[in-house]
Amino acid sequence: MEHTHTSLRRGWTTGSCATAAARAAWNGLCGDGFPDPVTIILPGGQHVAFALAAHGHEGDGAWAAVVKDAGDDPDVTHGAHVRVDVRNAPPGSGVLFQAGEGVGTVTLPGLPIPPGEPAINPVPRRMIRTALHDAAGREPDVVVTVSIAGGREMARHTLNGRLGIVGGLSILGTTGIVVPFSCAAWIDSIHRGVDVARALGLPHVAGCTGDVSERATQALYALPEEAMLEMGDFAGGLLKYLRRHPVGRVTIAGGVAKMTKLAQGFLDLHSRRGQADMARVADLALNIGAPDALVDAIAQAHSVAAAFVLAQQAGIALGPSVAHGAWATARDVLAGSGCMLDVLLFDRAGQLVARHGPYAV
Numbered sequence: 001m002e003h004t005h006t007s008l009r010r011g012w013t014t015g016s017c018a019t020a021a022a023r024a025a026w027n028g029l030c031g032d033g034f035p036d037p038v039t040i041i042l043p044g045g046q047h048v049a050f051a052l053a054a055h056g057h058e059g060d061g062a063w064a065a066v067v068k069d070a071g072d073d074p075d076v077t078h079g080a081h082v083r084v085d086v087r088n089a090p091p092g093s094g095v096l097f098q099a100g101e102g103v104g105t106v107t108l109p110g111l112p113i114p115p116g117e118p119a120i121n122p123v124p125r126r127m128i129r130t131a132l133h134d135a136a137g138r139e140p141d142v143v144v145t146v147s148i149a150g151g152r153e154m155a156r157h158t159l160n161g162r163l164g165i166v167g168g169l170s171i172l173g174t175t176g177i178v179v180p181f182s183c184a185a186w187i188d189s190i191h192r193g194v195d196v197a198r199a200l201g202l203p204h205v206a207g208c209t210g211d212v213s214e215r216a217t218q219a220l221y222a223l224p225e226e227a228m229l230e231m232g233d234f235a236g237g238l239l240k241y242l243r244r245h246p247v248g249r250v251t252i253a254g255g256v257a258k259m260t261k262l263a264q265g266f267l268d269l270h271s272r273r274g275q276a277d278m279a280r281v282a283d284l285a286l287n288i289g290a291p292d293a294l295v296d297a298i299a300q301a302h303s304v305a306a307a308f309v310l311a312q313q314a315g316i317a318l319g320p321s322v323a324h325g326a327w328a329t330a331r332d333v334l335a336g337s338g339c340m341l342d343v344l345l346f347d348r349a350g351q352l353v354a355r356h357g358p359y360a361v
Helices: 014-029 122-136 151-157 184-199 211-221 235-244 256-263 278-287 292-300 304-313 319-334
Strands: 038-041 047-050 054-058 061-067 081-088 095-099 142-148 204-208 228-230 249-255 340-346 352-360
Touching: 014 038, 014 047, 014 054, 014 061, 014 081, 014 122, 014 142, 038 122, 054 081, 095 122, 122 142, 142 151, 184 204, 184 228, 184 235, 204 211, 204 235, 211 228, 211 249, 211 340, 235 249, 235 319, 249 256, 249 319, 256 304, 256 319, 256 340, 278 292, 278 304, 278 319, 292 304, 319 340, 319 352
Parallel strands: 095 142, 204 228, 204 249, 249 340
Antiparallel strands: 038 047, 054 061, 061 081, 081 142, 340 352
């Protein structure tokens, strides 16, 4: 992927920041002072040092905070203050996790954490447990409360609400490292959306490229919020996961430009992954009877949207051919899943331009 360029700086996940803060807070709780910087071990074995932003004692507990550095990734949580409070728990209770201000609580089934639990994912939990075990020589009996200042507001810019995570952000990370522009977090949230939909027993889900196609698709099929998967440009990420974790029916929807790219075999629909081939769009027009002058004009058009306007003015409907092509690309990825599949094309106003399916793949 061209954007994981070596000059881009890697960052640290909220899970790594919480682990470092927990380790420092534990030291403070034990009366040994707050190590600054504090060093933790990532799941891959790397030792990483974190500076503390603040620390202190409160009541019978101790706390420390680390500022999240997402490196050069455009991460909504970059600069967030991740605070962890640690206090003693009754003997035999082990490490207990609580969601503080700005950290969400899970309310729907299907996620790796059961409903009612704080949205602190399994790997960060394991990292925190390991760090405390290493510091104490055993698993201590403590309550670990993770908070993120402003996390409730930041969570509005994530997919948490749709996944049934209420009240704030999730504490995430599998490697502890943020790789710039890997888009791993977005693809992971698409997968978690499928998991939630399956756990709720939903028979029909829809992956849409943006807000316009999403609202139009949801209205067309009267789908619940949990059935709407914010696919964005990651058609491949959604379809490959659905092949392994199928649902009864899948709708793929988007604007004419993105769906034309899907029809041409692109599974990553972002413009930086390449543009639709206008010569192939012109061939589609030729195959449905467009006159030579229109075919030439479409081949020279600067965008798919412009080609659709030219065709529409001439009374030629490109939409059905594009919808059929997009359906065929998606079908090839879903092959063997048993899903029913349909594809919807919308214009910028949210009007349905064309549809293909639903047919079994």
